[in-house]
Amino acid sequence: MNDVLNLSSAWWTFVVRGAVTYLGLLTLMRLAGKRSFGELSAFDVVVIALAGGTLRTAIIGEDQGMLGPFLGVAGILATDKAIAWLSTRVPWFNRLVEGFPSLLVRDGRRDPTVMRRQSLTDAALDRALHAAGLEDEQDVVAGRLEPNGKITLVRRSR
Template identity: 70%
Template sequence: MSEWFELSEPWWHFAGRGVLTYIGLLVLMRLAGKRSFGEMSAFDVLVIVLAGGTLRTAIIGDDHSYLGAFIGVASILVTNKALGWVCTRFPWFNRLVEGMPAILVRDGRRDEAELRRQSVPDAAFNRALHAAGMEHEGSVVIARLEPNGKITFVRREDASLHGSG
């Protein structure tokens, strides 16, 4: 039973590896773009599972103790909490971490170049448009691809109620 708590390396190796893995994966996700996990498809779930399995070694190496895994996970949770704290206090840092929304439609016209740049296929855009209760983008004042990968729409009649149309 004592082998459950015998670490193969100093505890701070697991903590450091957890923090570095979190930051590295965050950078990779940012580079992958907004659409990576906006709509979780079967492919996205596979990527998550495979990334998690692959990164296990990066966090705990060859250690087989329970304690090493918990130290690694604890460091990830602390890093996540710290990053959230910093993002809420420094908007410029939050924009760096999350990114900015991308304008996909302005005044009823699709920006085809931006849709391509953001890797949003027409079929996915049309599904989001239909989910918002619209048949075509002609009734859209603005459509944004938000940093979380979701597409939001402002309808023409909604904009006039808020004084912007």
């Protein structure tokens, strides 16, 4: 039972490794684009599971106890809280973390260049249109891919 609480390194290394791993993964996900945050497909779930398993060693190394992983998670949660706190108080930092929306549909016409850049298929946009009760983009003034990966549609007034 004593081995459960023993650490292979100083306690703070687990906290720092958790925080650095969180920031690294956040950066990679941000570089991957907005699409990865929207609808989760089976492929996205597999990527998330593999990333979590792969990064385990980055956070706790070879530590076999129970305390190390909890310290790593504490570092992740503290970093997440710090980023959220900073994002609510510093607008440019929030934009850096969150990103900007991308205009997919303008005045009833899709922008294939933006859709390709965002790795968004026509089928995904069609699903968003249908979910909004629209058959096609003709009645859309603006359709945006939001930083959180969701598609927002603004209908043309009648």
